[in-house]
Amino acid sequence: MIKVTILGTAGSSPAKDRGMPSVALTYEGETLLFDCGEGTQMQLLKFGVNPSKIKAIFLSHIHGDHVIGIAGLVRTMALNSRQDDLKIFVPAGSEKAVKSLLSFDKAIISYEIKVIGMTRGEIYKAKDYSIRAFSLEHTIPTYGFAFKEKDKKRFIIEKCKKLGMKGVMFSEIQQKGSIIINGKKVSIDSVTTVNPGRKIVYVTDTRPARQTVTNAKNADLIIHEASYMDSERNLASSRKHSTAKEAAQIAKKAGARKLVLTHISARYKDPQALLNDTKQIFPNTIVAKDGYHIFI
Ligand SMILES: [Zn+2]
Numbered sequence: 001m002i003k004v005t006i007l008g009t010a011g012s013s014p015a016k017d018r019g020m021p022s023v024a025l026t027y028e029g030e031t032l033l034f035d036c037g038e039g040t041q042m043q044l045l046k047f048g049v050n051p052s053k054i055k056a057i058f059l060s061h062i063h064g065d066h067v068i069g070i071a072g073l074v075r076t077m078a079l080n081s082r083q084d085d086l087k088i089f090v091p092a093g094s095e096k097a098v099k100s101l102l103s104f105d106k107a108i109i110s111y112e113i114k115v116i117g118m119t120r121g122e123i124y125k126a127k128d129y130s131i132r133a134f135s136l137e138h139t140i141p142t143y144g145f146a147f148k149e150k151d152k153k154r155f156i157i158e159k160c161k162k163l164g165m166k167g168v169m170f171s172e173i174q175q176k177g178s179i180i181i182n183g184k185k186v187s188i189d190s191v192t193t194v195n196p197g198r199k200i201v202y203v204t205d206t207r208p209a210r211q212t213v214t215n216a217k218n219a220d221l222i223i224h225e226a227s228y229m230d231s232e233r234n235l236a237s238s239r240k241h242s243t244a245k246e247a248a249q250i251a252k253k254a255g256a257r258k259l260v261l262t263h264i265s266a267r268y269k270d271p272q273a274l275l276n277d278t279k280q281i282f283p284n285t286i287v288a289k290d291g292y293h294i295f296i
């Protein structure tokens with residue numbers, strides 16, 4: 001199970017019940033954090049995400065609303081005697097700005113923090129998944145992120161039974177690619193099917209971008225900014241943000257399963273109204289609230 005926790009859903013400035021942007025993704029006991037707006041460490045506490053499990057932080061861009069929370073979070077981790085390294089990915093060229101948040105007060109941070117300047121492409125690789133960064137269209141260099149689990153081969157049990165496969169034959173065929181059963185060569189591809197790995201895409205801040213469609217192809221979940229309603233599309237365009245309608249169009253083009261809208265302007269007292277702009281285009285849309293857990 002992949003657990004996605006939406007920690008903060010405001011854009012630019014907080015609302016009474018909306019914290020600054022951040023999303024946690026937990027996979028097999030490890031957590032990845034996407035953006036770290038002011039107050040993210042409080043949101044982690046509130047919504048039950050353990051900060052000591054955070055392996056890496058991915059910052060979409062260095063506008064203050066997405067990064068200021070780093071300053072508090074890394075210090076709390078030090079107070080909690082963190083030992084593990086922490087990787088922080090930032091758009092290449094923004095390393096200095098993020099490092100200043102880590103060192104301005106000469107705090108003693110007992111573990112190693114690696115600030116890594118990223119460009120497009122695969123930036124992070126673990127045993128069972130990888131993360132790609134792709135360029136977005138905002139006022140400064142900004143990246144979206146695609147988490148992709150590895151595809152997995154699965155045995156077609158009825159077929160295996162029919163051929164008489166049993167015991168060690170399963171590990172043998174996985175290692176060798178083929179085995180002989182009753183004098184007949186059986187290849188791994190003939191007795192397995194591929195289960196595509198899950199894909200989760202995080203996109204903010206940006207105009208609707210072609211690169212998002214490409215990188216979010218068949219995604220299980222797209223978390224996309226929707227700063228504005230369609231009635232304020234001109235504002236969205238001039239400030240290099242997206243409307244809810246534009247986010248829905250992106251999700252539809254990508255063939256995604258589910259869309260979660262976030263980075264909602266504080267001007268909307270009832271953000272659920274954003275769904276009026278999306279239901280005709282992409283019905284499986286929700287407007288995120290702080291603390292939403294989504295299981296994929
Ligand atoms: Zn923002």
Ligand SMILES: [Zn+2]
Nearest residue numbers: 061063138205
């Ligand atoms: Zn921004």
